[in-house]
Amino acid sequence: MMAVASAAAGAVSHDEAFDWTSIDWRQAEQRVRRLQARIVQACQAGRWGKVRALQHLLTHSFAAKVLAVRRVTENKGHRTPGVDGETWTTAGQKMAAVRNLRQRGYQPLPLRRIYIPKPNGKRRPLSIATMRDRAMQAVYLFALDPVAEVRADRNSYGFRAGRSTADAMDQCFRVLCQKASARYLLEGDIRACFDEIRHEWLLNHIVLDKAMLRRWLKAGYWEGGRLYPTEKGAAQGGPLSPVLANCTLNGLEHVLAEHFPTARAPRSKVHLIRYADDFLITGRDRSLLETEVKPLVEAYLQERGLTLSPEKTVITHISEGVDFLGQHLQTYHSGLRITPAVKNVQTFLAKVRLRIRKNRQTTAGKLIEQLNPMLRGWALFHRHVSGARAYARVDHALFQALWAWARRRHPTKGAGWVRKRYFHTVGNRHWVFSGAVPGVDGKPVMARLYATKCCRYQRHTKVRAAANPYDPAWQAYFAQRRAPRTTLPAPALPQVALPS
Secondary structure, three states, X not given: OOOHHHHOOOOOOOOOOOOHHHOOHHHHHHHHHHHHHHHHHHHHOXXXXXXXXXXXXXXXXXXXXXXHHHHHHHOOOOOOOOOOOOXXXXXXXXXXXXXXXXXXXXXXXXXXXXXXXXXOOOEEEEEEOOHHHHHHHHHHHHHHHHHHHHHOOOOEOOOOOOOOHHHHHHHHHHHHOOOOOOOEEEEEEEOOHHHHOEHHHHHHHOOOOHHHHHHXXXXXXXXXXXXXXXXXXXXXXXXXXXXXXXHHHOOHHHHHHHHOOOOOHHHHOOEEEEEOOEEEEEEOOHHHHHHHXXXXXXXXXXXXXXXXXXXXXXXXEHHHOEEEOOEEEXXXXXXXEEEEOHHHHHHHHHHHHHHHHHOOOOOHHHHHHHHHHHHHHHHHHOOOOOOHHHHHHHHHHHHHHHHHHHHHHOOOOOHHHHHHHHEEEEOOEEEEEEEEEEOOOOOEEEEEOOOHHHOOOOOOOOOOOOOOOOOHHHHHHHHHHHHHHHOOOOOOOOOOOOOO
């Protein structure tokens, strides 16, 4: 079997025979992890010359290149080509791509510009890089992400390994749940964050190969048969863009802490919770947020070429309720309550109803196979908040949509016949939508629709603010956090009477 060790520390040899199917992926990941751990230790020691030397070693390693190609060929957009129309699907194409990931003479191609609709009716520009450019960015992402983690804000949760929206919501609960907590919230949204970042700021502050970074930033985009220059922004759609946006916004929490230190915290109650370019800032009263905090944030963003969105940046009392990351935070007489946001529920139901309408002629079993992953994923996303009422609403709306779907398929049959064919009783649950699907042995088995109300509340433990997934000192901590989600309990042994 081909070993990764032969070329892990240097550039790919032209004469070496490669075989994609025999790569030792575990060894490749371990080699990249070791270099990333050394980058973290050099960052913590302030040895930036060594950081750049280790980044060079990592970005020219064989292990990083094969992992980068695997990443861009297995993610959600691996079938979407760039301006060259090229995709990598076979093992031979992937191995040839690894050989072509050379820094010498590299020049990225222009991006392919497309637009995706936004909920407010506007369109969001999305720039699609070629497969080669995406793979090269993924290689340099391995070198930049450890540096970004060392410099990251303590309460930044978006686009970071080992962090999620559940961590952000738990932090919101911590700073708002008590009677003496802040009562006002500044809901911040940065206008066109990815598209407005100043290139000069990125080139002066991002610890990465400046020549490579400049090439990606200035690659331009292709639209309507014309090539347009990119004078600002980090194009969405590339592996590097989320981390570049995080690096741009890192430090805002430190600026707020300097102006509102811990000694003043009991009076000011200023806390920042950020997820990508969406953030909440708490404060004791409206005037503090309006006259002190908001100008401070605006000045911080202006240096980076960014501005707050006037229509989305508002100051709200917590008793009026705030939507953040698909959840709704609001205080009642009983205290703070976090529930799935109404807009989030409506958007999800619209997607489910659309899926049902598009499958009017399919069988019940195949429809269940499409709906169950959607329902289970949405329910698990909200399992850390009070979602019982939202689950009941979703299940009821789904029953109505499926009942209409079933009646439409059989317009001449009565309601009793339709109910007997598609809806069954399972235990203490009635009207369970069911359908036949092929089993493992090819014989049909009965599949049942997932009920979101069966998803029970699960208390989430927030990740420690200082935890770094690339630091060896935190390796055991993150392994322990992953264990409950990946380790299944051992099956109970049957009780058998012992012989006398």
